[in-house]
Amino acid sequence: MTSDMSLAEVRFRRYHRAERLTRSGFLFFLAIVGIGAVAINSGNNLLYLVFSALLSALIFSGFLSVANLRHVDVALEAADDVIMGRPARLVIRVHNAGSFPLFFATVRMRDGSRTPALSVPFVSARSTRELPLLLTMRRRGRVTGLWAELSSTFPFGIVQMLIEVHVDGELIVYPEIRSVALQQQGEHGEHRLEKARAGGDGDFFSLCRYHEGDDARRIDWKVFARRGEPYVTEREARYQQETLFFLDTARAAWSDADAFEVGISKVASALTSVLETGGAFALALPGVFVDGRERASWQRAMEALACADLGEGRPRPTPVHSVTHDQIAFVAGAA
Amino acid sequence: MRGSLDIRRVLAFILGLTACGFLGIVEPWYLLYGAAFLLALPISGRVRGRWARRVVEALPLAWFLVLVVLGKPLFALLGQAMLAAMACRFVLTEGTHDYQGLVLIAVFVTVLSAAGSISVAFGLLLLAEFLVATLLLIMAQFEGPSPGLGGASTGQLWSLRSSRSCSPSACLSRSRGGP
Numbered sequence: 010m011t012s013d014m015s016l017a018e019v020r021f022r023r024y025h026r027a028e029r030l031t032r033s034g035f036l037f038f039l040a041i042v043g044i045g046a047v048a049i050n051s052g053n054n055l056l057y058l059v060f061s062a063l064l065s066a067l068i069f070s071g072f073l074s075v076a077n078l079r080h081v082d083v084a085l086e087a088a089d090d091v092i093m094g095r096p097a098r099l100v101i102r103v104h105n106a107g108s109f110p111l112f113f114a115t116v117r118m119r120d121g122s123r124t125p126a127l128s129v130p131f132v133s134a135r136s137t138r139e140l141p142l143l144l145t146m147r148r149r150g151r152v153t154g155l156w157a158e159l160s161s162t163f164p165f166g167i168v169q170m171l172i173e174v175h176v177d178g179e180l181i182v183y184p185e186i187r188s189v190a191l192q193q194q195g196e197h198g199e200h201r202l203e204k205a206r207a208g209g210d211g212d213f214f215s216l217c218r219y220h221e222g223d224d225a226r227r228i229d230w231k232v233f234a235r236r237g238e239p240y241v242t243e244r245e246a247r248y249q250q251e252t253l254f255f256l257d258t259a260r261a262a263w264s265d266a267d268a269f270e271v272g273i274s275k276v277a278s279a280l281t282s283v284l285e286t287g288g289a290f291a292l293a294l295p296g297v298f299v300d301g302r303e304r305a306s307w308q309r310a311m312e313a314l315a316c317a318d319l320g321e322g323r324p325r326p327t328p329v330h331s332v333t334h335d336q337i338a339f340v341a342g343a344a
Numbered sequence: 345m346r347g348s349l350d351i352r353r354v355l356a357f358i359l360g361l362t363a364c365g366f367l368g369i370v371e372p373w374y375l376l377y378g379a380a381f382l383l384a385l386p387i388s389g390r391v392r393g394r395w396a397r398r399v400v401e402a403l404p405l406a407w408f409l410v411l412v413v414l415g416k417p418l419f420a421l422l423g424q425a426m427l428a429a430m431a432c433r434f435v436l437t438e439g440t441h442d443y444q445g446l447v448l449i450a451v452f453v454t455v456l457s458a459a460g461s462i463s464v465a466f467g468l469l470l471l472a473e474f475l476v477a478t479l480l481l482i483m484a485q486f487e488g489p490s491p492g493l494g495g496a497s498t499g500q501l502w503s504l505r506s507s508r509s510c511s512p513s514a515c516l517s518r519s520r521g522g523p
Contacts, residue, residue: 033440033441033443033444033445036444037448040451040452044451044455047455051459052457053458055457055458055460055461055462055466056455056459057469058458058467058470059451059455062470063451066474066478098374112482113485162485163482163485164482165478165481165482166444166481166484166485167481290434
């Protein structure tokens with residue numbers, strides 16, 4: 010629930026209902042009015058009976074319509090990575106917390122786009138129904154505070170009851186990904202940063218003091234004897250080639266917000282390209298550093314890019330061996 | 345659904361018979377219109393082709409004009425025209441609106457009957473009609489074909505509707521590929 014919304018407004022929107030006569034309902038309503046007029050005019054008891062029965066049906070329908078949509082909650086969850094501009098697989102959870110089943114409901118997200126309405130034919134009392142939804146998000150970033158429109162024509166299809174419900178859950182929309190080409194640079198034509206790291210099973214890398222929890226088999230006993238305190242041997246990990254991307258978020262580094270968005274999209278696209286080729290990558294933003302070569306790292310990097318905003322301060326110097334958005338070009342004509 | 349009867353069609357058929365019953369209270373020979381519903385039952389919802397549908401749609405109007413030419417009284421004119429309209433609508437029934445239209449015509453037939461009878465049978469038929477119309481209006485809101493009476497129960501109807509959309513777990517497992 011958004012914090013800038015007053016409690017009264019929240020309550021109003023949570024329980025706000027709107028009713029609308031359907032086309033058939035309008036005809037029924039006209040029929041009821043007509044029958045009522047004829048009954049009063051003629052004084053026919055059977056017509057009064059029909060008239061009162063139809064009115065009762067209308068009132069009964071109203072009660073059932075209200076009961077049908079009470080205690081219904083909607084939550085949204087991503088079933089896959091949500092990438093700006095691409096249809097994303099989402100899951101809508103319709104939870105019926107009440108003791109009355111939910112019939113013939115339609116759920117439509119109110120996100121400003123033309124989202125298709127999802128049909129929920131039946132949700133039994135105190136149960137949840139999951140519905141898949143394909144949604145194309147037009148902006149990157151964290152999406153919260155969505156509202157959904159829940160409507161139903163239960164029981165007779167003559168009155169459509171409609172309520173607005175707050176959608177629980179949040180989405181992180183990754184920046185737009187397009188085909189890109191990294192401009193060649195360097196002696197070997199690559200922006201690769203080779204570095205040695207401890208922690209592998211390669212050659213000797215260094216010695217460091219023994220700490221509780223270290224593998225006792227790695228204690229160098231000769232050094233222990235010489236220095237009087239335990240040291241463990243660290244061996245070198247395999248050489249790893251890593252493409253380091255750098256994105257400056259200082260406002261002064263960009264001509265305008267659109268240029269920043271294009272820059273983010275370029276970096277996100279290049280990161281994805283590196284992941285797809287099986288290479289290692291690293292992403293450096295002010296205050297954020299993510300590296301790796303697996304999908305989880307890619308997701309962390311994309312989340313960082315999704316949530317990146319322009320900030321104040323001076324542009325930072327570009328790290329050595331890093332790739333910036335200037336060195337990434339969109340491939341024309343590619344999707 | 346060619347091999348079995350749709351629950352909604354059966355309810356619409358019973359509603360048609362009830363309408364015939366209402367007018368049958370006033371003029372018993374109107375019960376013969378029940379035969380039209382009986383004949384319409386096997387072909388209900390199966391009339392394809394634009395011209396075939398137009399012919400069926402034009403039948404009530406043609407029948408009404410024939411009755412006008414024959415100089416029938418107003419009650420007979422309206423009653424028979426409405427029963428003919430109901431039978432033809434029953435033949436052409438496809439979606440929710442068609443069933444709602446059927447119920448609306450049935451209500452008009454009831455009103456017409458109320459103008460010409462003071463029988464206890466009217467009350468019994470009214471109860472039957474309200475019961476059938478209520479069920480029909482609820483069942484009519486299922487889009488697409490519903491299971492037939494031959495092999496499926498209402499419980500299976502719910503499960504059929506629940507399993508129509510793809511399972512999100514399946515979507516989830518499918519989406520664990522590359523970005």
